[in-house]
Amino acid sequence: MAASDAVPSHSPGDNPPTAEPFDVVVVGGGVVGCAVARLLSHHQLSVALVEARDDVGAGTSKANTAILHTGFDAVPGSVEARLVARGYQLLRAYAPTAGISVEETGAVLVAWDDEQAATLPKLAVKAEANGYAHAEVIDAAAVHALEPHLGDGITGGMIVPGEHLIDPWSTPIAFATEAVANGCHLLTGFQVVGATAGAETTTLTAADGRSVCTHHVVNAAGLHGDTLHRLLGFDGFTVRPRRGELIVFDKLARPLLGRTILPVPTSHTKGVLVAPTVFGNIMLGPTADDIDDKGATGSTRIGVDGLLQKGRRILPALLHEEVTAVYAGLRAATEHSDYQLSAQREARYVCLGGIRSTGLTAAMALAEEALALLAEAGCTAMPKAADEVHGIRMTPLGEGRERPYQRGGTVVCHCERVTAQELEIALTSSVPATDLDGLRRRTRALAGRCQGFYCSAEVCAHAAAVTGRPMSDWMGVQ
Amino acid sequence: MSAADVVVVGAGPAGLGAATELRRRGVGRVVVYERELQPGGVPRHTAHLGYGARDLHRITTGPRYAAAMVRQAERAGVEIEVGRTVRSFADGTVATTGADGPATVHAGAVLLATGVRERPRAARLVPGDRPAGVLTTGALQQFTTLHHQRVGTRAVVVGAEHVSFSAVLTLAHAGCQVAAMVTPLPRHQSYAPLRLATAGRRRVPLLTGVDVVEVVGRTRVEAVVLTDGTRIACDTVVFTGDWVPDHELARAGGLPMLPHAKSPVADATGRTEQPGVFAIGNLVHPAETADLCALGGRAAALSVMDWLALHDWPTAVRPIEVRPPILWAAHTARGITLRVAEFVEGRIECRVGDEVLHRTKHRLWTPNRAIHLPLAANASTRILLSPVERLQ
Ligand SMILES: Cc1cc2nc3c(=O)[nH]c(=O)nc-3n(C[C@H](O)[C@H](O)[C@H](O)COP(=O)(O)OP(=O)(O)OC[C@H]3O[C@@H](n4cnc5c(N)ncnc54)[C@H](O)[C@@H]3O)c2cc1C
Ligand SMILES: Cc1cc2nc3c(=O)[nH]c(=O)nc-3n(C[C@H](O)[C@H](O)[C@H](O)COP(=O)(O)OP(=O)(O)OC[C@H]3O[C@@H](n4cnc5c(N)ncnc54)[C@H](O)[C@@H]3O)c2cc1C
Numbered sequence: 014m015a016a017s018d019a020v021p022s023h024s025p026g027d028n029p030p031t032a033e034p035f036d037v038v039v040v041g042g043g044v045v046g047c048a049v050a051r052l053l054s055h056h057q058l059s060v061a062l063v064e065a066r067d068d069v070g071a072g073t074s075k076a077n078t079a080i081l082h083t084g085f086d087a088v089p090g091s092v093e094a095r096l097v098a099r100g101y102q103l104l105r106a107y108a109p110t111a112g113i114s115v116e117e118t119g120a121v122l123v124a125w126d127d128e129q130a131a132t133l134p135k136l137a138v139k140a141e142a143n144g145y146a147h148a149e150v151i152d153a154a155a156v157h158a159l160e161p162h163l164g165d166g167i168t169g170g171m172i173v174p175g176e177h178l179i180d181p182w183s184t185p186i187a188f189a190t191e192a193v194a195n196g197c198h199l200l201t202g203f204q205v206v207g208a209t210a211g212a213e214t215t216t217l218t219a220a221d222g223r224s225v226c227t228h229h230v231v232n233a234a235g236l237h238g239d240t241l242h243r244l245l246g247f248d249g250f251t252v253r254p255r256r257g258e259l260i261v262f263d264k265l266a267r268p269l270l271g272r273t274i275l276p277v278p279t280s281h282t283k284g285v286l287v288a289p290t291v292f293g294n295i296m297l298g299p300t301a302d303d304i305d306d307k308g309a310t311g312s313t314r315i316g317v318d319g320l321l322q323k324g325r326r327i328l329p330a331l332l333h334e335e336v337t338a339v340y341a342g343l344r345a346a347t348e349h350s351d352y353q354l355s356a357q358r359e360a361r362y363v364c365l366g367g368i369r370s371t372g373l374t375a376a377m378a379l380a381e382e383a384l385a386l387l388a389e390a391g392c393t394a395m396p397k398a399a400d401e402v403h404g405i406r407m408t409p410l411g412e413g414r415e416r417p418y419q420r421g422g423t424v425v426c427h428c429e430r431v432t433a434q435e436l437e438i439a440l441t442s443s444v445p446a447t448d449l450d451g452l453r454r455r456t457r458a459l460a461g462r463c464q465g466f467y468c469s470a471e472v473c474a475h476a477a478a479v480t481g482r483p484m485s486d487w488m489g490v491q
Numbered sequence: 492m493s494a495a496d497v498v499v500v501g502a503g504p505a506g507l508g509a510a511t512e513l514r515r516r517g518v519g520r521v522v523v524y525e526r527e528l529q530p531g532g533v534p535r536h537t538a539h540l541g542y543g544a545r546d547l548h549r550i551t552t553g554p555r556y557a558a559a560m561v562r563q564a565e566r567a568g569v570e571i572e573v574g575r576t577v578r579s580f581a582d583g584t585v586a587t588t589g590a591d592g593p594a595t596v597h598a599g600a601v602l603l604a605t606g607v608r609e610r611p612r613a614a615r616l617v618p619g620d621r622p623a624g625v626l627t628t629g630a631l632q633q634f635t636t637l638h639h640q641r642v643g644t645r646a647v648v649v650g651a652e653h654v655s656f657s658a659v660l661t662l663a664h665a666g667c668q669v670a671a672m673v674t675p676l677p678r679h680q681s682y683a684p685l686r687l688a689t690a691g692r693r694r695v696p697l698l699t700g701v702d703v704v705e706v707v708g709r710t711r712v713e714a715v716v717l718t719d720g721t722r723i724a725c726d727t728v729v730f731t732g733d734w735v736p737d738h739e740l741a742r743a744g745g746l747p748m749l750p751h752a753k754s755p756v757a758d759a760t761g762r763t764e765q766p767g768v769f770a771i772g773n774l775v776h777p778a779e780t781a782d783l784c785a786l787g788g789r790a791a792a793l794s795v796m797d798w799l800a801l802h803d804w805p806t807a808v809r810p811i812e813v814r815p816p817i818l819w820a821a822h823t824a825r826g827i828t829l830r831v832a833e834f835v836e837g838r839i840e841c842r843v844g845d846e847v848l849h850r851t852k853h854r855l856w857t858p859n860r861a862i863h864l865p866l867a868a869n870a871s872t873r874i875l876l877s878p879v880e881r882l883q
Contacts, residue, residue: 265742265743310621311618311620311621311705312619313618314704314705335735336613336614336616339618418576420592421588423528423589424526424574424576424588427526428739430576462611462614464627466608466611466629466630467629469633470630470637470638473640484638484640488634489710489711490623490640490642491726
């Protein structure tokens with residue numbers, strides 16, 4: 014590896030000729046890795062966040078059900094239960110300060126037969142065991158009174174008033190933006206494929222030949238966490254993706270529902286829910302299929318048909334509305350039911366593995382955990398002085414607050430009412446959009462009902478004009 | 492708050508046709524709000540012939556037609572404000588937003604002319620990956636006509652109605668080979684000459700009785716898979732037709748919708764259930780040709796003037812009732828337009844009460860294609876369209 018290919022640990026301005034090793038390199042720019050990088054950047058450490066794709070938050074973290082869980086249904090006493098409960102508090106407090114939209118709609122867990130109804134009291138006890146005191150079992154009539162559009166055949170329910178909706182797209186981007194604002198290096202397109210451990214440092218090499226040298230490594234590689242774990246010489250869990258397909262319905266369906274409708278969960282999955290989104294849509298899903306291909310994020314006929322069948326029972330009127338999007342996300346499921354967290358002092362390595370279906374909620378708590386595990390692994394971090402830590406604020410994407418177009422602006426994406434100014438900000442920020450998907454996650458452009466009939470050309474033209482890259486690049490034309 | 496005699500939402504053929512007529516007949520202030528930065532609607536980017544036969548009495552291209560409509564409107568003294576999105580209308584107050592901020596205007600009458608779009612891939616529930624290269628004809632034509640881009644090298648066109656052949660033509664002009672047209676129906680649904688002049692001339696295979704069931708490709712489209720298992724290699728898929736009205740504004744404003752068409756219920760002159768609110772153009776009949784939309788706009792203008800002068804409104808604006816296999820029916824400037832769900836033979840009968848207003852000849856009816864009954868039915872009466880005999 015030529016020295017010039019190595020990535021320096023300081024900002025380009027004060028580039029030392031020979032690269033100093035970073036204190037910590039976080040591998041994986043999903044919501045977990047970004048949360049870790051953010052917290053580390055509040056400390057007196059040199060930090061890099063390396064991400065295989067060209068953007069952060071573009072893996073599992075962009076394709077989930079976007080619920081900020083109370084953790085009422087977690088396995089009591091598990092690491093997951095503790096971190097979901099803690100992460101919930103942290104993210105709920107952080108989101109409004111950073112411009113991440115959250116909505117406290119609450120949820121109602123609905124039983125559809127007697128057997129399910131019989132489990133409700135047990136779920137209420139479980140909620141208490143998880144420190145959540147506000148769950149309350151109600152009868153079928155009360156469920157209908159809360160949600161008059163639900164289908165027939167309800168046998169009972171339990172309200173969970175604390176369940177929130179959250180903007181899943183802005184969350185990792187906000188974390189990463191704040192990390193960068195506090196000196197973290199973000200290296201995208203950096204897929205770690207090799208690791209060489211020395212006495213005091215580890216060198217991580219990327220598929221494209223670049224490398225970073227670091228004292229400590231945090232594994233937040235999500236679906237590929239097991240591969241990285243093995244690359245660093247450890248074993249103990251294998252990720253088998255559990256695919257979840259989702260259908261997003263037109264905003265015109267939003268009045269059908271006040272809150273999230275949860276099913277009675279099983280040990281395998283939280284089940285198919287119907288939930289509003291902060292963007293004002295209604296979402297139906299996810300499915301749960303164990304598959305082998307970590308890249309199989311496509312939707313399937315069986316999955317979509319199965320969801321529609323369930324949706325017809327839960328919220329019949331939903332099926333009369335147009336579908337805006339269909340997508341699938343992959344949960345990093347392992348042979349263990351709990352998160353796989355560990356610290357290796359010898360190897361100066363921390364692993365955040367097996368974060369299956371609650372990582373969005375738990376991310377900020379996982380960051381605290383990573384800090385504690387880093388200490389175990391020999392990395393002591395002094396916090397920066399409060400006035401040295403920079404906060405950030407994104408433009409909230411949710412419908413809960415005033416959106417930019419309401420104050421004025423040239424609307425480019427009409428379905429989602431995204432202005433030219435918002436596109437420009439997203440394309441020129443410190444963690445900029447590099448493709449249409451990134452632009453969509455930062456602004457909602459092209460995420461609406463017409464799926465680009467009206468504005469895809471215009472959005473690409475704007476992106477090309479702002480970035481100087483040819484329009485064909487943005488269109489994905491080779 | 493400013494005031495206008497009439498506010499028109501959407502500067503497509505319907506909106507411009509109505510606004511021009513209103514001004515020509517002496518209505519004071521007629522304002523058209525258009526959310527795009529250029530007025531003209533969809534014809535702006537359909538760069539082929541086929542526009543203007545019945546209103547301009549010459550055949551021209553989409554962009555020329557759009558320009559002619561805009562010129563007429565401007566000459567007549569219509570105020571067209573582009574880059575302004577109408578957000579809501581209620582009780583004669585129209586709320587808009589644009590570059591210089593939000594505004595409200597009081598309107599004596601409101602005309603909704605927001606048009607239609609093609610149903611995109613997700614709404615058709617076509618599973619698979621979500622790669623680049625999946626388009627609608629509308630998007631395709633904006634890339635090629637307005638921005639002079641190449642979209643790909645080999646495309647599959649989904650659909651075989653008029654607009655699908657328009658897509659074939661556009662792809663050919665943009666240097667993109669068309670691997671196939673695909674329709675789940677047993678035949679194409681356009682005119683034979685149109686097919687010949689576009690797909691036929693270029694030897695584009697038309698695959699009938701099959702549908703696209705999967706899009707393959709992680710970053711860029713690599714292929715589509717059909718119902719029969721055939722895999723067609725391509726880097727572009729164009730989903731054509733299968734129109735949905737852009738009806739958000741109308742629905743949010745509380746107007747009732749026709750179930751199948753998903754368009755606001757309106758009578759022959761565009762009157763909706765709300766006094767002073769009119770709906771015209773493809774918003775109410777997804778989709779007709781531009782000239783018919785423009786003529787519909789003109790016809791509505793007379794009714795708008797009546798409203799402004801007399802404040803008289805029918806007590807009930809009823810949808811036209813239909814029986815299967817008729818999906819929906821709506822009024823146009825030239826009578827009634829309807830759609831059938833499948834290829835079907837027989838006669839269609841139109842009744843008001845016990846009286847048969849019209850009965851067609853026995854013939855084969857084509858789905859996805861406008862079927863016009865040349866009758867001016869009184870809007871507020873109860874109309875029933877039903878097949879009187881049906882032979883397969
Ligand atoms: C269908 C579904 C629904 C869900 N619903 C919810 C919910 O409602 N609420 C909730 O809290 N959670 C939910 N989750 C879970 C949540 O989405 C995940 O737990 C979370 O996104 C995991 O984040 P992550 O950062 O660990 O993984 P990811 O987002 O996958 O990030 C890992 C990143 O690491 C990168 N990477 C991998 N290998 C390498 C390498 N070798 N070098 C460099 N980079 C690498 C990847 O490119 C990726 O960007 C859901 C998940 C799914 C699938
Ligand atoms: C590919 C293609 C090929 C075609 N070929 C032909 C042909 O050969 N001949 C022919 O006659 N017809 C053709 N047509 C049909 C023709 O384009 C339409 O009939 C015609 O454009 C419909 O007119 P309209 O005014 O109802 O709607 P549109 O033309 O769709 O205009 C609606 C306008 O309303 C605006 N708008 C919507 N909502 C708002 C809002 N809230 N605020 C402000 N503005 C808003 C839109 O931006 C748009 O400009 C074709 C259509 C397509 C898509």
